[in-house]
Amino acid sequence: GESVGLHLPTLSVQEGDNSIINCAYSNSASDYFIWYKQESGKGPQFIIDIRSNMDKRQGQRVTVLLNKTVKHLSLQIAATQPGDSAVYFCAEGFSNTGNQFYFGTGTSLTVIP
């Protein structure tokens, strides 16, 4: 399943399928991006990050893709599990200041068993 981020804030996928969550960031000067996962009633948790000198970065079951030309970021989750159900936020920032990050609109992922 795939979301369009700002326009489709919810995404439902079948357990075991791959999920793709999209994010359009706003500042072309941003050079550091992070994906966070937030479960209901809890604070955000770091998933994976990527710097602007990379197009792709892989973690455990997750891959982040960065397209600077169109200011687009995506998070791919392989073999989605019920525990992946949460709201996912992308955040953009600047590596030279290491300062605050600004969060995009979240996408709610629901995994159907």
Add this chain to the structure above:
Amino acid sequence: GAVVSQHPSRVICKSGTSVKIECRSLDFQATTMFWYRQFPKKSLMLMATSNEGSKATYEQGVEKDKFLINHASLTLSTLTVTSAHPEDSSFYICSARTSGSRTNTGELFFGEGSRLTVL
């Protein structure tokens, strides 16, 4: 990994009272902490950047006198919602950044959040 703790996790208060929320970095020193506000089913909105030993930097539209931030030590920042009103009811989240290096910006860790309900 690094841990950020918030207290209290839930607080209910009467309109007109002030509420203090604490944010602690438990196993690292954080010269910079950040405070966010989150409404139901909404993204996090950065309220202010808390700098140890100096005044906080507030984002546009955030009332400094309403949301008092104090970062008195390298492990503690507090957010005080003064004269709280029902519209201040929200989920307040802090984050702290570990020290970076020349090639590493440091990593942000978030607290579990504090849910404020103003009656």
